[in-house]
Amino acid sequence: MLQARKTILTWSATQWHDYEQRGLQLDNYAVFENAAGSLGWIGFGAVATYTPTAANAFTEVAAWLTQLQAELTSVVAPQDIAILGGFSFTAKGAQQQDAWGALANGYFVLPRFLVKKTAAQTVLIELTQAEFATADSLADFEAFLPPLASENPVARALVQTEQATQWQQAVTEVVQQLQTDPQLEKVVLARTLQVSSQQPFVVSQLLTTLRQTHAAVYHLVLKVADQVFISATPERLVALKGRQLATAAVAGTAPRASDPVADEALGAALLRDAKNRREQQIVVTAIRQQLQNITTTLSVPTPPRLLKSQQVQHLYTPITATLQASVDLFGVVAALHPTPALGGQPAALALPLIQRLEPQYRGLFGAPFGYATLAGDGEFAVAIRSMLVQQKTALLFAGAGIVAASQPAVEVRETALKFEPMLQLLK
Numbered sequence: 001m002l003q004a005r006k007t008i009l010t011w012s013a014t015q016w017h018d019y020e021q022r023g024l025q026l027d028n029y030a031v032f033e034n035a036a037g038s039l040g041w042i043g044f045g046a047v048a049t050y051t052p053t054a055a056n057a058f059t060e061v062a063a064w065l066t067q068l069q070a071e072l073t074s075v076v077a078p079q080d081i082a083i084l085g086g087f088s089f090t091a092k093g094a095q096q097q098d099a100w101g102a103l104a105n106g107y108f109v110l111p112r113f114l115v116k117k118t119a120a121q122t123v124l125i126e127l128t129q130a131e132f133a134t135a136d137s138l139a140d141f142e143a144f145l146p147p148l149a150s151e152n153p154v155a156r157a158l159v160q161t162e163q164a165t166q167w168q169q170a171v172t173e174v175v176q177q178l179q180t181d182p183q184l185e186k187v188v189l190a191r192t193l194q195v196s197s198q199q200p201f202v203v204s205q206l207l208t209t210l211r212q213t214h215a216a217v218y219h220l221v222l223k224v225a226d227q228v229f230i231s232a233t234p235e236r237l238v239a240l241k242g243r244q245l246a247t248a249a250v251a252g253t254a255p256r257a258s259d260p261v262a263d264e265a266l267g268a269a270l271l272r273d274a275k276n277r278r279e280q281q282i283v284v285t286a287i288r289q290q291l292q293n294i295t296t297t298l299s300v301p302t303p304p305r306l307l308k309s310q311q312v313q314h315l316y317t318p319i320t321a322t323l324q325a326s327v328d329l330f331g332v333v334a335a336l337h338p339t340p341a342l343g344g345q346p347a348a349l350a351l352p353l354i355q356r357l358e359p360q361y362r363g364l365f366g367a368p369f370g371y372a373t374l375a376g377d378g379e380f381a382v383a384i385r386s387m388l389v390q391q392k393t394a395l396l397f398a399g400a401g402i403v404a405a406s407q408p409a410v411e412v413r414e415t416a417l418k419f420e421p422m423l424q425l426l427k
């Protein structure tokens with residue numbers, strides 16, 4: 001039996017900050033805020049959690065959601081109850097190091113207290129498999145949260161460790177393969193940057209900076225015990241409302257400039273650049289092919305436009321479709337992930353190369369991260385511009401699409417730029 005009840009919230013910014021800080025002391029805390037800023041889900045604690053096995057993850061989580069639907073006995077609308085979490089990018093390669101602990105295969109949570117923020121209102125949904133403790137959800141929430149801890153901002157001495165030279169070597173190897181194997185069109189290769197501090201990172205402060213400095217991108221957070229995954233991705237994998245599906249092909253990268261004229265020139269050059277256009281076209285084609293099998297209408301506008309976030313701009317094609325009645329949200333995720341924006345083309349050749357050439361297992365990096373409601377709607381973003389924080393260490397991930405015409409040194413600079421959103425939070 002699963003019970004739920006709903007209360008409208010009117011919290012001040014200070015109250016929000018305090019509740020988040022207290023929530024982050026729980027073993028489970030999760031955030032999904034969409035790029036438009038029009039929808040937020042925040043999960044405190046857990047009524048239930050689900051850890052997929054790598055091979056069958058999408059159908060397993062879909063089945064778990066169906067089971068939760070069956071258990072629910074409540075007057076709260078199923079649209080107001082959601083699971084939050086992320087899948088893993090792939091299974092771990094045999095030689096890869098794995099920093100992900102309990103998150104390694106992905107992780108989903110049905111929160112004990114769930115906040116849903118929309119433009120219209122903010123509500124607190126209390127969920128329990130037992131009886132409600134008191135007649136008042138807010139009283140239950142107060143009693144559930146640990147007390148406010150003192151938060152001391154500290155001057156940080158950070159040590160950064162990266163293997164840029166080894167990675168450039170791996171890119172060179174991939175370029176050679178792309179030039180000799182006519183089957184292989186694109187491989188997205190990622191690298192890591194480890195940042196160590198003398199004191200533990202204060203996660204509530206990282207999240208405050210995330211929201212202050214990164215507008216127009218998703219804010220994704222998943223805390224499990226002492227591990228926290230954080231992403232400021234601009235990239236949508238899928239949003240589903242009823243049968244209406246939206247996805248996007250995002251690939252090809254140029255820097256931003258602070259001067260608007262210079263910034264526009266960089267964007268215009270990106271739109272004209274043959275190598276980047278090819279990188280992005282591969283993604284458009286693959287998404288179109290995958291969606292053709294599971295949709296009844298499909299709209300793919302041409303040519304691409306620009307998607308700008310704080311440090312970089314990308315080529316971007318928003319794609320909409322009507323989903324077939326027999327397919328659910330997780331069926332779409334399974335069909336699309338990994339797109340050649342994060343894997344490569346064909347995936348069957350690119351993914352083994354990624355597992356062999358990247359020393360660190362990607363875990364949640366580049367994987368689908370989002371929410372799914374008990375009504376079947378939901379959204380998954382592609383969890384790039386992301387890091388795994390654990391105590392005094394943060395592991396940042398950044399990748400770049402490699403095609404036959406790629407220059408390894410340029411890809412090193414591009415990935416350095418893609419570390420910046422998370423690096424900003426840590427400094």
Ligand SMILES: C=C(O[C@@H]1C=C(C(=O)O)C=C[C@H]1O)C(=O)O
Nearest residue numbers: 251252253341384398399400401
């Ligand atoms: C892999 C990343 O980004 C992806 C790769 C891009 C590219 O190769 O140009 C652009 C956007 C993303 O789809 C990343 O940010 O780590």
